[in-house]
Amino acid sequence: MHSTSSPFPSVQRRKLLGAAAGVTAAGFLTACSGGTKVGAGQNGSDDTPAFSGGEYKGPKVTLEYWNGFTGGDGPHMKAMLAAFNKQYEGRITVKNTTRRWEDLYPAMPTAISAGKGPDVAVIHNDQIATFAVRGTLMPLDDVVSALGLSESDFIPAVWQAGVYEGKRYSVPLDVHCLADYWNVRHLARAGLEKAPSDRAGYEDALKELKSAGVAQPFWMPNKWQAHLMFMSLLWQFGGDLYNEDGTEALWGSDAGEEALGWMTEQIRKGYSPAQVAQDSQYNAFKNDKTSFTWDGIWQINDLKSAAGKIKWDMAALPTIGSSPAVWTASHNFVLTSQTGRDKNKAQAAKFFIDYMSERSTEWAQAGMIPARNSVRAKAEIARLPQIPLAENVDIFRFLPALPGLGDVQRAALELAVQKAVLGQQSPAKALAEGVETAKKMLAENKQKYAK
Template identity: 30%
Template sequence: MKKVNKRWTTLYLMLTITALVLAACGGNNNGGENAGGSEPANGRGQAASGKTQELLFWTPFSGADGEFMKKMVDKYNSSQDAYKVNFVIQPSGEYYKQLDVALSSSKDRPDFMIMHVDQIPTYVNKGALLPMEELAAAAGLNQADYVEAPVQYATIDGKWYSIPLDVHPLVMYYNKDLFEKAGIAAPPTNRSEFEAAVEKLTDKSAGVYGYVLPTLWPQQFIFPTLVWQNGGDLWNGTDVAYNSPEAVEMISWMRGLVEKGISPGNVQQDGENTLFLQGKNAIQFNGPWMKGQFDQAGINYGIAPMPQIGKAKQAVFAGSHNFVVPKDATDEATLAGIGDFLKYVSANSMDWAASGQALAAKPMLQSAEFKALPNAIIADSFEYVQFSPNVLNWSTISEPIWGELSSALLGKKEPQKAMDDAAAKSRQAMNK
């Protein structure tokens, strides 16, 4: 066993304390990465036998989804004895800060890690990621084995930088009991069907709403979806574009649901989810990670693709978890082990699908086992998913959207004024 140096011990203690504090404080109750506590782990170390190559694997799965990933890693470790993956969960709110610190130290960095697809351009620009072609080829993995959208996004200047685990688009959850009571046979697929359904579903005397409009999270998924569906965009190639007429129209449409009494007017963080759990909200737009929470609550719910609310086209905002490798990784045994694990995941990731996610590996998507899951329908939207604009530091640039959007949805600002203010703040962040 290698002797643990003081630097690693100090870093480990700092990370453990951070995890405990964040677990005590909690976070967004979205049932995914931001919910619940994290699992402590040791990290890298040589096996006692000296025969097993150990790999340090970092993830941000500090919510219920972490257990599903852990189960998959445990099964891999049990399936062979050449490699052992040491699974570490970092608090999701601090994940990229911790990753930046670790990547600056060759001794303390992970051997491979999960990265959200929209972070990849920034980390490629930092020179922090290893192109995956050689590792993938050695493991017998090809780009054609995976859903096209995340592969395209992570291919920068002709180099492929990540292997996708899943694609998680915005989806529609609906209360089957409320739908049956209202005489609605199927979930809506377009604006007219949606508007007719939520009117029928709303029963103010019973405190039941057809659709409860969130003013905060998960508008990060909802707003881009509606903008794209309406023919607008968030970025026009050189500048922010979310104050366009197409974007403003969709904000007015959302606010109109409040004005018509379809939704309450001042929904606090996670309020729409609380009402859904109580059977008081008939429709909720959210991510695949909600499945576990709804299953546990025993709700009679259905899952359907996001309806086309905008006038121009079908589109939906999505995220994607991807496997990436630090650029400084050069040890051949380590790279071979990473490739072996990723090959295993490409054909053995049903435990991850059980968390509610739709898998990115085509062999799994096409399997009868996956198609039998209720969340398999999520994959129907893969052909028109869109990710955040492929722009460096997009999360910082776009941050002003959410406060201004909330003001508009609460009726505190006119939609055009709110988006003009958001655009101005974004341009300041870009020094324009």
């Protein structure tokens, strides 16, 4: 049910977001023939006229647009595209290709190299570094300049996510994070009006819910969402993911053990089944079987459609550790090196990004948090259920800007979390083994992605 995908040792390092956990940097490298840049010598970024804003005045072009909006956010994106194609019929046609994120990312480099990929795409912030370092993206500094965009109107970490090696490669569209969803009727049975925001209150609520007849009020996943929950808790307990230069995994710390220990504790206490299949925790919540679930805000519209089955509400994740924090990601518009081979397409694609970025108000209806402060302040946006989650943007945490990090997360961190939640290893042992795997992979990535 997930349509989407993180923090840094410091605010300055918060540059990219975690999204589809199964992204394969290995597939990217294979497509790039080891160290060859896909766009090397053909991205056209040096001789493509700078974008100055305003209407597109070139000949008719067709743009290939790829994204991974396969969930409840998909219809909103399709509606925005339909409006664009209708308005600019005869000048620009945008052809939409929607694929699962975990399929889209490894497919893009090969397709772009063959000239059969996207001209413009939406990717998560944690993929920008990987694609940029291989020359697969075109810089967008001229677009940002023409639009008059600056960090002052954005959540700083989201704005910085689009910059790699001093060049801007993306225009942020939104922010999306985990949230705490609760079953209103279940909580009423336990004498609660809303979910507690602190550890003691949350744990007491689970105990009361079980006593009130909810056999297993908080199902603990071992796959999707599990690693996002773990990272959120890691930061809450004061831990970090990786060191400053991306050579060492830090999530095997005491903070990591506390985070993963709390997750497995919910199973030992009987609040969750021992083995929860992919997406089962969300489906159980949607079908009125569980009281709480931590899931992404991209589920809002899907839950609205389930109004006859469940009465629900949502808030920020409870602070289980010492300070609030939550895994966060961002969707970003990018131009590919394929576009740079055609000056007219490059200009049309930049105009398309301009058009779409101005309509983040409409995109907020998909359940996302607009990346721009000025948009979130609009009255029609402020009333949306996800907007209160951005009252304190300092709690947002993002994955660091490390090329190839998706593979490390999948093969090391996510696997460690899974083993512990399934009871195959203790949190300490699972994390220790995962950190060793991560160390080797980070070292390999330094060589793979060397300039």
